[in-house]
Amino acid sequence: xxxxxxxxxxxxxxxxxxxxxxxxxxxxxxxxxxxxxxxxxxxxxxxxxxxxxxxxxxxxxxxxxxxxxxxxxxxxxxxxxxxxxxxxxxxxxxxxxxxxxxxxxxxxxxxxxxxxxxxxxxxxxxxxxxxxxxxxxxxxxxxxxxxxxxxxxxxxxxxxxxxxxxxxxxxxxxxxxxxxxxxxxxxxxxxxxxxxxxxxxxxxxxxxxx
Amino acid sequence: xxxxxxxxxxxxxxxxxxxxxxxxxxxxxxxxxxxxxxxxxxxxxxxxxxxxxxxxxxxxxxxxxxxxxxxxxxxxxxxxxxxxxxxxxxxxxxxxxxxxxxxxxxxxxxxxxxxxxxxxxxxxxxxxxxxxxxxxxxxxxxxxxxxxxxxxxxxxxxxxxxxxxxxxxxxxxxxxxxxxxxxxxxxxxxxxxxxxxxxxxxxxxxxxxxxxxxxxxxxxxxxxxxxxxxxxxxxxxxxxxxxxxxxxxxxxxxxxxxxxxxxxxxxxxxxxxxxxxxxxxxxxxxxxxxxxxxxxxxxxxxxxxxxxxxxxxxxxxxxxxxxxxxxxxxxxx
Numbered sequence: 001x002x003x004x005x006x007x008x009x010x011x012x013x014x015x016x017x018x019x020x021x022x023x024x025x026x027x028x029x030x031x032x033x034x035x036x037x038x039x040x041x042x043x044x045x046x047x048x049x050x051x052x053x054x055x056x057x058x059x060x061x062x063x064x065x066x067x068x069x070x071x072x073x074x075x076x077x078x079x080x081x082x083x084x085x086x087x088x089x090x091x092x093x094x095x096x097x098x099x100x101x102x103x104x105x106x107x108x109x110x111x112x113x114x115x116x117x118x119x120x121x122x123x124x125x126x127x128x129x130x131x132x133x134x135x136x137x138x139x140x141x142x143x144x145x146x147x148x149x150x151x152x153x154x155x156x157x158x159x160x161x162x163x164x165x166x167x168x169x170x171x172x173x174x175x176x177x178x179x180x181x182x183x184x185x186x187x188x189x190x191x192x193x194x195x196x197x198x199x200x201x202x203x204x205x206x207x208x209x210x
Numbered sequence: 211x212x213x214x215x216x217x218x219x220x221x222x223x224x225x226x227x228x229x230x231x232x233x234x235x236x237x238x239x240x241x242x243x244x245x246x247x248x249x250x251x252x253x254x255x256x257x258x259x260x261x262x263x264x265x266x267x268x269x270x271x272x273x274x275x276x277x278x279x280x281x282x283x284x285x286x287x288x289x290x291x292x293x294x295x296x297x298x299x300x301x302x303x304x305x306x307x308x309x310x311x312x313x314x315x316x317x318x319x320x321x322x323x324x325x326x327x328x329x330x331x332x333x334x335x336x337x338x339x340x341x342x343x344x345x346x347x348x349x350x351x352x353x354x355x356x357x358x359x360x361x362x363x364x365x366x367x368x369x370x371x372x373x374x375x376x377x378x379x380x381x382x383x384x385x386x387x388x389x390x391x392x393x394x395x396x397x398x399x400x401x402x403x404x405x406x407x408x409x410x411x412x413x414x415x416x417x418x419x420x421x422x423x424x425x426x427x428x429x430x431x432x433x434x435x436x437x438x439x440x441x442x443x444x445x446x447x448x449x450x451x452x453x454x455x456x457x458x459x460x461x462x463x464x465x466x467x468x469x470x471x472x473x474x475x476x477x478x479x480x481x482x483x484x485x486x487x488x489x490x491x492x493x494x495x496x497x498x499x500x501x502x503x504x505x506x507x508x509x510x511x512x513x514x515x516x517x518x519x520x521x522x523x524x525x526x527x528x529x530x531x532x533x534x535x536x537x538x539x540x541x542x543x
Binding site for chain 1: 217218219220221222223224225226227231232235246249250253254256257266267268270271295318319320321322324325454455
């Protein structure tokens with residue numbers, strides 16, 4: 001079940017009208033728990049305790065500053081998909097088990113389903129949408145094309161992000177090392193052999209580029 | 211026992227930058243407050259709506275307890291918020307405390323090690339699925355253990371240390387830290403206390419609703435490692451159903467100080483067989499003065515399982531414990 005404010009995908013900046021609407025919707029959602037109008041810093045002068053967070057935050061996603069209003073309990077994968085329209089990050093298990101939501105935070109892989117959006121304020125978030133540079137694919141993306149690495153490919157964005165993280169740690173892994181470094185991602189099609197071919201090809205391609 | 215698995219219910223969120231502010235908030239909210247480190251233990255509870263705290267105190271911004279630095283008397287101090295990846299990759303940890311580097315590097319997956327913290331790995335709650343599914347068991351404040359009935363699925367549960375509850379401690383770093391004589395530094399608004407790692411973990415006979423000495427208002431802030439034994443041998447092995455990405459069924463951590471071919475001192479610790487990491491002091495005493503060979507290992511294994519009692523589906527843990535303790539002495543390097 002999505003909350004009303006989450007359903008409105010907001011790709012651009014806020015208009016004043018939309019912003020107020022968002023706040024009211026958020027207040028209404030939270031009222032059952034007694035949080036009416038404690039939702040927004042703009043409307044809530046009494047939320048000044050040490051370290052209490054405002055709901056309107058600026059996120060650094062794929063090199064862009066994105067203003068977005070985020071409920072405190074929202075996870076990063078939810079914010080990216082349903083508020084910023086970055087649906088490349090998949091939600092599989094929502095339990096830090098399957099890896100479909102893997103993304104980079106300050107260049108390091110994390111499960112987007114298992115970190116609060118508020119926790120990544122001020123940090124650099126990179127999703128699969130942020131890998132290409134000036135129309136040129138990332139070596140890992142090129143490797144997926146070269147090797148036809150996935151069957152249904154629901155797990156692909158997570159695997160690709162894990163491979164980017166893997167190559168940063170170990171630019172020249174053996175097949176066994178690659179398997180271990182990609183252990184945090186699951187493929188229900190059982191396509192691991194081709195996925196490892198892809199990982200090895202990605203190492204080759206990124207070595208060639210460097 | 212309807213468990214709702216969808217969006218996390220709302221809570222108040224605090225992100226203090228100082229320990230003192232975190233401690234103040236913890237006091238203010240008491241058992242209605244929830245301390246968030248890496249979150250890998252936390253979010254399952256929240257998504258299942260089994261734990262519904264009023265306020266979450268996120269420690270991500272408390273820089274003071276993140277990182278690794280030289281400690282007193284040639285030791286090493288690790289902030290509780292240091293990620294498991296940073297622990298496993300750190301040159302000093304790898305060089306001087308390879309047992310800990312190995313244990314931290316075997317936790318879960320790269321993504322989880324990148325986010326999960328050493329402190330969180332130490333204080334994580336048990337993985338008994340009856341308890342984690344929201345069944346009102348002893349540990350959850352009820353008056354029954356669902357894992358110890360005649361029909362329970364208890365392949366992963368206790369063989370020693372049970373007291374009504376038969377859940378086990380799932381941590382990989384905990385046995386390593388006990389074997390390294392680490393000290394746990396705990397802060398609260400009334401000051402700082404230090405516990406030897408072996409006393410930090412408690413069984414259900416002491417408090418059935420906690421895994422550690424931490425009470426509401428207490429925060430594990432640092433882990434202090436004493437200078438390692440000179441020329442020590444070590445061994446760590448984690449047995450799990452798969453080769454990667456799983457909790458341990460049984461794990462063993464050992465440190466041996468060998469002088470003139472004989473064991474001068476030893477620490478043998480086994481985890482996931484009890485609600486706390488089990489330091490095998492009887493084994494340590496018995497092997498002192500002996501050579502670290504097959505024979506000594508055999509003797510140690512037999513002593514290690516004395517008094518162990520299997521549940522319906524976990525008698526394999528007895529044989530596994532015997533063999534792991536043997537290997538941890540014979541194969542320590």
